[in-house]
Amino acid sequence: MNQEKDKNNQAFAEDSFEPWEQSNPIPLAFLVVLVSLLLIALLYYANSYYPAPTSESSVKLDKPAKLAALNLPAAPKVVTQGNAVVWSCASCHGLAGEGSGQTPALAGLTVDYLQKQLTDFKELTRDNNSMRYVVEHSSDQELEAAIHYYAQLERQPVNMTYLGGFASKGEQLAKQGKPEAGAPPCSSCHAPNLAQVFPSLEGQNPDYIYSQLEAFKHGKRTNDAVMPNNVQGLTSEEMRDVAEYYHQQIQKSD
Template sequence: MIMRRLDRGWWRAVGLGAVLALAGAGLLGGVFILSGLYNVAASRQHFDITNMLIRLTLTRSVATRSMGVDVPDLSDERLAALGARHFDLGCAPCHASPGTEQNPIAAEMYPAPPPLTHAAEDWDAAELFWIVKHGLKFTGMPSWPALEREDEIWALVAFLERLPESGAQDYAALAGRRSGTGEVEFTFGGQNATETLCANCHGDENNPPVHHLAPGIAGQKAPYLLRALEEYASGERESGMMEPIAAALAPEEIEQLARHYAEERVLPSAAGVDMEAAARGAEIARNGARADDIPACLSCHGANTSGQFPRLDGLSAEYISTQLSLFRSGVRKGSVYSEIMMPIAERLSEQQIRDLAAYFASRAGGTGGEASAGPEARQ
């Protein structure tokens, strides 16, 4: 009985001592924080133990939270090329690129943005995706501007997977630069710098887009191009690639771009369109699908309709399918015009989306929204 009481007394003493120790540690910690003694200057590095703990926490957090990420096929070189073009504009200013030195201002950040030439060796594809999408706290690494545009994030991951094997010349080719006599330089610049910069991803009347995520805009209606750029600039339309570019454009530059591309000839879509699917899509585009309450697409997207509705003729089937899926999932929901498309896209089946995409991809030609005959003219 006496021993039991002694045991209880001992445990009470231990508990009280632990509480007092914690309270004391909290008090000392509070005094230390409020005193300002800790040096938060970027010019003063952490202790080695602090760096070790931060690094361990970071790697374990990324590894845990990237579990379950499904990695798609990243073998498409065009997808990597699109990622390289975004890297060149959005990432290289801080992280540098093969053949270039890091910006001295970025180099003085703490922690400094690391070179990404070995990122794919330090992180697997799922981890790279998570980092690019969500960013990293206390590092200056931002999250992707449009979190729901995972299709764009994978383009950057596809490029980062190839970066360890890329020298300056390989990088120049993938990023859309040209290489002269041993010297690497940008392809964009000069009098028409902005148009050339756009063409690096979107192509022009002589060159196709680098990838279907960047649609061909040659021959697109000027009012639609103007509205699209303004929506990207304001964040109404989500795109981690387009929002920062559009936000940097002055209103007069946006107007100039819209006029410039509207006057260009539409480049025919790539060969290989499923003409049977295109024929089924033609019926929906011209007459709608009454059983599914789907209106005729050409009632809004025809050549002579409002300039606020985009021309779809000649756009790649992949791009059209992607955009209809974005409308259906609610990702493209920010503008007034998206309110028109979202309920229609929700009623479309996967087969109908493929058929419509094939139909519009089979049509091309003209400028400023003129269209050549599609499969219905060949029937």
């Protein structure tokens, strides 16, 4: 019955089409889709001017329970609330300094290392859109308070992203290096007992480790003299392997 009616309508429309006729509902729907796509694109564009957390940095479902059990010390306001223009450090790095995806875990790093990185972000010897905005719009006191808070925390293995690396291959690279490519063993510097001097990689997010290795290799992170040489001869696959190995180290020591 309806079909017949539709057919009739169609015939009618075709026969007596006039330019001032009311528009067909189908082009209107297309228009709505087009306009929404345009709006979404505009929002993305506008968003790139403001430091947005990566999609993974929102707290995952299993996190609150784990974090609640940690009994964290009281955090300064800059960590929990930020200031008038900067988001809280915790909105990206987490209240336990656990980080997420390409946002690093800050727990387990030393005050000296954290301070150096903030200075580097300020002086643009290390560049990142989010962190440039954070250091430009936070006071020295706020930054000091934040890093002293994070430096006292133990790193927590709460992020389980998997990049497809093989930890066993990564272990070999970490412990023996890749001499034919001029890569010394990573653990000669990144060992737990040397964590005062070198950033600790145990339990760091694999996404982040991997992103930094690629950044060192391709001249995107230039705030250190040795790391770029250390990774020049590594393939992306080897970087994922070693990222997975270091990520898993903290789970084993639990």
